[in-house]
Each structure stands twice: as structure tokens, then as C-alpha cells.
Amino acid sequence: MTRIPPLRRRVLVAIVGVAALAVVLFAIPLAIALQRLYRDEAIKSLERDATRISAAVPDTIARRPKPVTLPTGMSRHLSVGIYDLDGDRVTGRGPSNSPVAGAAGDGRVHEAVENGLLAVSAPVPSDENIVAVVRVATPYKHISGRVERAWLLMVALAILVVGLATMVARRQAGRLAAPLEGLTRDAQALGSGDFSIRARSVGVREADAASRALEATARRLGELLERERAFSAHVSHQLRTPLTGLLLGLESGLTGEDPRAVIRTAIERGEHLQEIIDDLVRLSRGSPADRGVLNVPVLLAELRARTDVTVKIEPGLPEVRASLSAVRQIVNVLVDNAVTHGKAPITVSAVDVGQGLAIEVGDEGPGIPDGADVFRGPADGHGIGLALARSLAEAEGGRLVLRRPAPPVFSLLLPTSDYRGAD
Numbered sequence: 001m002t003r004i005p006p007l008r009r010r011v012l013v014a015i016v017g018v019a020a021l022a023v024v025l026f027a028i029p030l031a032i033a034l035q036r037l038y039r040d041e042a043i044k045s046l047e048r049d050a051t052r053i054s055a056a057v058p059d060t061i062a063r064r065p066k067p068v069t070l071p072t073g074m075s076r077h078l079s080v081g082i083y084d085l086d087g088d089r090v091t092g093r094g095p096s097n098s099p100v101a102g103a104a105g106d107g108r109v110h111e112a113v114e115n116g117l118l119a120v121s122a123p124v125p126s127d128e129n130i131v132a133v134v135r136v137a138t139p140y141k142h143i144s145g146r147v148e149r150a151w152l153l154m155v156a157l158a159i160l161v162v163g164l165a166t167m168v169a170r171r172q173a174g175r176l177a178a179p180l181e182g183l184t185r186d187a188q189a190l191g192s193g194d195f196s197i198r199a200r201s202v203g204v205r206e207a208d209a210a211s212r213a214l215e216a217t218a219r220r221l222g223e224l225l226e227r228e229r230a231f232s233a234h235v236s237h238q239l240r241t242p243l244t245g246l247l248l249g250l251e252s253g254l255t256g257e258d259p260r261a262v263i264r265t266a267i268e269r270g271e272h273l274q275e276i277i278d279d280l281v282r283l284s285r286g287s288p289a290d291r292g293v294l295n296v297p298v299l300l301a302e303l304r305a306r307t308d309v310t311v312k313i314e315p316g317l318p319e320v321r322a323s324l325s326a327v328r329q330i331v332n333v334l335v336d337n338a339v340t341h342g343k344a345p346i347t348v349s350a351v352d353v354g355q356g357l358a359i360e361v362g363d364e365g366p367g368i369p370d371g372a373d374v375f376r377g378p379a380d381g382h383g384i385g386l387a388l389a390r391s392l393a394e395a396e397g398g399r400l401v402l403r404r405p406a407p408p409v410f411s412l413l414l415p416t417s418d419y420r421g422a423d
Contacts, residue, residue: 007180011173012166019165023158031154035147042118042143043111046078050109050122050136053080057134059126065091079117079137085130094119094135104133116140179207186214195222246270294322294414296350296357299331303348307335312349317357320414326392327359327412330400333385334361334410341365342408356415360403367406374402 052071061068061082068082068091081094087102089095100112104121107130111120119137123130179200186197197218199211246269249262300311331348338346342363349360368374375390386400393400393412403411 005177005181008170008173008177011177012169015169015172016162016166019169020162023161027154027158031151034150034154038143038147038150039118042138043120046111046118046120046136046138047109047122049074049078049080050120050134053136054122054124054134057082057124057132059124059131061090061124061132067091075138077138077142081135081137082124083121083133083135085133087133090132092135094137098135101133101135105130113140118143175203179211183207183210183214186211186218190214190218190221195219195225243273246273292321292324294320294324294327296359299324299328300348300350300359302328303331303335307339307346308344309335309338309346309348312347314349314351317350317352318355318416320357320416322396322398322414326396327414330389330392330412331359331361333389334412337386338363338365338408353413356398356413359412359414360409362404362407362409364407367404367408368402370405375400 053068056071057068065082068080070080074080079093081092081098081101082090083094083098083101084090085102085105087098087100089098089101094101095115098114098119098121100110100114100119101121103110104123107123107125109120109122111118113119114137116139117137118140119135121133121135124132124134182200190197195218197215199208199215201208201211246266249265249269252262296317297313300313303309304311335346335348338361342365344364346361346363351358351360375386390400396414398412398414400410400412403409
């Protein structure tokens with residue numbers, strides 16, 4: 001036997017319980033009304049028979065009793081008797097004394113259950129007087145049997161309705177519980193580190209919304225984890241160049257004649273290294289705290305103060321919003337690659353490209369070999385940290401591309417705020 005999951009079982013029990021309660025609340029009043037209906041029909045039929053018989057009873061029946069010829073069409077189950085006004089039987093069948101027959105002396109029809117029979121009495125009028133009473137009775141078990149058969153039919157119909165409700169409830173329980181069970185499995189998978197969750201459309205608006213929200217959460221967590229992994233894999237490349245420069249400067253100071261200059265240079269390189277570390281830590285946490293209007297002249301002025309590069313800034317640059325830390329690290333990666341593996345002169349320029357601005361870094365080195373993907377791995381030295389730089393650019397809504405392989409020119413494209421909003 002297939003075991004029903006707890007959630008489906010609760011939904012199934014709730015739906016079937018409501019259906020069964022509705023059937024019971026509807027069936028009990030109907031059963032009572034049906035019993036009264038059958039009794040009233042039997043009484044009406046007996047009243048008609050008693051009235052027909054009273055018309056055939058002679059006025060002298062009380063003084064000279066004799067059998068009464070019954071009208072044709074009477075049921076063979078009827079018990080017909082003629083009684084006087086005191087309720088004593090004069091002729092016919094029935095008890096020797098009948099209270100219901102005695103009550104008909106008031107000129108009205110009466111009914112009652114006597115000795116297991118449903119009895120109806122009707123007066124026999126003569127001019128202005130009542131001379132006798134006709135008592136007509138039928139076994140009450142006939143009426144009870146009819147009521148019981150109707151009740152059995154109602155019970156069968158109730159069982160059928162509850163059975164159909166159970167079938168519908170199983171489908172509805174599955175339809176309502178399946179999305180929640182799916183969400184539970186997805187949440188458990190997400191907790192286990194599976195970020196490949198995809199939203200399911202089941203036709204239930206709330207469940208579909210929750211499924212989409214869970215997919216978005218899984219996607220964001222996956223991107224965050226991937227970003228953390230990328231930082232772990234590439235951050236060493238970003239730190240190696242300034243750290244190497246710091247160590248080489250300190251080693252050269254051992255043989256130099258001016259230790260103050262060496263120490264000053266080491267301090268500057270150490271501060272630059274500390275700045276890189278702070279930026280990388282901030283970016284690894286995805287902090288948008290410094291995502292404001294990008295001040296390109298200030299950014300490139302910092303670069304000019306540290307390296308021997310030519311900086312060109314086109315007037316009237318469009319306004320873009322981006323993380324200063326992210327853009328600074330991207331430009332540092334490009335310049336470090338050019339300084340280490342390229343050839344002077346190294347040029348950094350900021351130009352207007354219509355729907356945004358581009359920060360381009362180029363040198364006069366041999367460039368990138370044909371077919372090499374520098375964003376996946378180093379190619380002839382180029383490519384150190386470029387994978388990290390591209391991920392940072394995409395996180396800012398921009399792109400980092402190799403605009404020209406030889407002499408190499410890398411271009412960081414940043415869209416304006418209006419253009420990004422339109423996208």
C-alpha cells in the first residue's frame with residue numbers, strides 16, 4: 001500500500017471531512033422530511049378511502065349491523081371497521097374498541113397509530129347527525145419499510161458522494177501539496193549546495209511566486225559563491241605584482257646609499273597594496289557602498305601618480321554609476337599587465353562611446369596571439385587577473401573586451417544610468 005505523504009494526508013482528510021460533514025448535515029434533515037412525507041401520503045390515502053367508504057355506509061348501520069360492501073379499488077392490506085360514537089366496533093375488522101374511532105364523533109377526520117397500524121377515522125353523517133364512524137387502517141411497517149428503503153438509498157448516495165469527494169480530494173491534495181513538497185525538496189537541495197534550482201509552474205499563483213523567488217535566491221547564492229571562488233582563484237595574481245615590487249624595492253635598498261628613499265618608496269607601495277586588499281575584500285562581499293557617480297579624472301589621476309603612463313581624458317564624459325573599488329581594480333589589472341608584459345608607451349584614455357564611456361588601456365608590445373582567450377588563462381604573460389577583472393566589470397553592468405590584439409588595447413565599457421535602466 002502506497003504511503004501518503006503527511007502534507008497530502010492532511011489536505012485529503014480536511015477535504016473529505018468537510019464533504020462528509022456537508023453530506024451528513026444535508027442528509028439528516030432530508031431523512032426526517034422524507035419520513036414525514038411518506039407518513040402524510042399514507043394518511044391522505046387513508047382519508048380518501050375512509051371518506052369513500054363512509055359514503056357507502058347506511059344510516060341504520062348502528063341499529064342493524066351488517067357487512068358493508070367496500071368500493072372497488074381498495075388495497076387488500078386495508079383493515080376496515082365500522083364503529084359507534086363511543087369507539088366500539090359494530091362490524092368489520094379492527095380492535096373491539098378504538099380511541100381514534102371514538103374521537104371522530106366530533107365530525108372531523110382523525111389519525112393515530114394503534115397496535116402497529118396507522119389508523120384513520122372518518123364520521124358517517126346522516127342529515128345533521130353522525131350515526132357511525134369508519135375506521136381504515138394499514139400496517140405501519142409498510143410505511144416504515146418504504147422510509148427505510150429511501151434511507152438506504154440516501155446512505156448509498158452519501159457513500160458515493162463521499163467516495164467521489166475522496167477521489168477529487170486526492171487530486172486536489174496532490175495539486176496543492178505537490179508544489180509545497182517541491183519547494184521543500186528545492187530548499188533542502190539549496191541547503192546542500194545545489195544552486196541549479198529552476199522554478200516550476202504548477203498553476204497556483206502563490207506557489208509559483210515562491211518557486212520563482214527560490215530560483216532567484218539560488219541563482220544569487222550561486223553567483224555569490226562563484227564570485228568567491230573566482231576571487232580565491234585570481235586574487236593572488238592581483239596581489240603578486242605590487243607585492244613583488246615591494247620586495248624588490250626592499251632588496252635593492254640593502255645595497256643602496258639612500259635608505260630613506262627606499263623606505264619612502266616601500267611605504268608608498270605598501271599603502272598601494274593595502275588599498276588593493278581593502279578593495280578586494282569590499283568587492284568580495286559585494287558591498288555597493290561606493291557605487292555612486294564615477295569620478296574618472298580623480299581615478300586616473302591616482303593611476304598617473306603611481307605609474308609611468310600617459311593619461312588622456314576626453315572632455316564632456318557622460319555620467320556613469322559604478323563602484324570606484326571595482327573600476328580601480330580593473331584598471332590596475334590592465335595597467336599591471338601592460339607594465340609587466342607590454343612595452344612602453346602605455347596609454348590610458350577615457351572616451352565617450354554614446355550610451356556610456358570606455359576606459360581603454362593599451363601598450364606597444366607584441367600583443368595577443370591569434371586564437372588565445374586571455375580572459376580564461378594567461379597567453380604569453382598577458383591575462384594575469386583578467387578573469388577577475390572581467391567578472392568585476394560584469395558585476396557593474398559593463399563589459400571588458402580586447403578591442404585590438406596587437407598592439408593590445410583593452411576596453412572597459414560602462415553604460416550610463418539611463419541606458420542601464422532602459423535595458
